Amino acid sequence: MAGITSYGAYIPRYRIDRGIIYKAMGWLNPTTFMPGEKAVGNFDEDSISMGVAAGIDCLTDIDKNTIDALYLATTTASYLDRQGAEIIATAVNLSSDIRTADFTDSVKCGTTALLSALDAVKAGSARNVLVCASDCRVGKPGSAQEEAFGDGAASLSVGDNNVIANFDGFNSVSYDFMDHWRGEGEKFDRQWEDRFIRDIAYKPFIIEAVSGLLKKCQLDPKDIAKIAYPALYARDHGGIGKKLGVTPEQIQDHMLSNVGYTGASNPLMLLVGALEDAKPGDKIVVVSFGSGCDALLFTVTDEISKVNGNRKGIKKNLEAKRPLENYEKLISFNKSLPVETGIRGAVVAASAVSELWRSRKQILGLCGSKCKSCGTPQFPAQRVCVKPECGAIDDMEEYCFSDKQGTLFTYTGDMLAFCMNPPAIYGMVDFDGGGRFWFDLTDVNLEDASVDMKVEMSFRRKYVDEKSGFHSYFWKAVPVI
Secondary structure (H helix, E strand, C coil): CCEEEEEEEECCCEEEEHHHHHHHHCCCCHHHCCCCEEEECCCCCCHHHHHHHHHHHHCCCCCHHHCCEEEEECCCCCCCCCCHHHHHHHHCCCCCCCEEEEECCCCCHHHHHHHHHHHHHHHCCCCCEEEEEEECCCCCCCCHHHHHECCEEEEEEEECCCCCEEEEEEEEEECCCCCEECCCCCCCCEECCHHHHHHHHHHHHHHHHHHHHHHHCCCCHHHCCEEECCCCCHHHHHHHHHHHCCCHHHECCCCCCCCCECHHHHHHHHHHHHHHCCCCCCEEEEECCCCEEEEEEEEECHHHHHCCCCCCHHHHHHHCCEECCCHHHHHHHCCCCCCCCHHHHHCCCCCCHHHHHHCHHHHCCCEEEEECCCCCEECCCCCECCCCCCCCECCEEEEECCCCEEEEEEEEEECCCCCCCCCEEEEEEEECCCCEEEEEECCCCHHHCCCCCEEEEEEEEEEEECCCCEEEEEEEEEECC
16 A cells, blocks of 8 residues: 655754844834744755655665655745756656656645655655655745744655555545745835635635545544644644544644744654554544645554654754854855855866766765775775775775764865855864865864764755856764764
């Protein structure tokens, strides 16, 4: 039976107290204040990098060779005409004989991608599909969206073996309702009047989708262990539950107060949160909202015990946080505020696309080599073994460093090299099990860095060539938390 076989998630480490945002921009719209904090992507993070992080988390203990399709759902893709799913597939080191697809243009696309993956497995056209949903939506400074939007990603693997949650059915409703929209070339969402959205679409659509699902599956609301649906409006979120006949204990935490509304990834992030606390036999309903609604029903199996606790998921990502205490950094990171980058920051070297193709596994997948004779790993890949006592030639196998932890051997804080969050920090990393290379460090302050600090690899945006629209990605070192 088709269903979910694994899950993963990613939440950026930076969190900003909404009081800081309101203090900076509340004078413009005094009624926009929201309590709590929200997750903020670092200057080198986007929907692709977060999708990679969630995908790696989901693939823990899974043979990557068994994945034969990858779907990406996002409304904030880096490219209009380059497939984000393929970038993620290369970064997580999947084989080339897979199907990839991007789902976009609606915050409902996360559940659309999940339903498509389930259909593919049920039809037999795919055995195991990795679904990544990720969004970095930017609210206009001073808007309610600026306070509400958060960044995050979730990933689910779908198959019919070792299923942790069986797929029991779905109900979809589709409406061309323009609650918000963003035209080509526009950075910020435009939104219609809140009361109209709440009363005409948000509450009625979700109630219609869930009520139809329960009727299809012949279930009573009390049969549901957890129901997860987006919180566009916190006050109305609980009211929807009352209308559906479920208790507050049955409603999954919406994470609006500590992460924010994460767009296309939101329903899948809520589903991951529900699975983390689920026990065999629990029935979980997950609902999306956007151009209608999708409502999906899952029943948790005994296999859940083999997955819970082995992934970062939502809980561990929530714990690994660092405060962002500066509103100006927030709007600089998401490029709402143009900043002076200086000569070094203004000049971007031409991107060698041909070399990117030839070295794609090395650059995007962080794949090096390992000597078959003595077992010594090395990055970048080498023809000659670096171990002096060995020196074997052309006796290498591919070795992936992206999932390896390491130790910071030495580091530098550089105030001359351009960095959006100065100083630029980089250093030499000794990998556990062997191998050494230098990496930029991110998600760490210079005063917190130290020799022998444990680090892990994180796929990040290296730079963006604004003139050509080219986004460059590579791996950076982040502290292990």
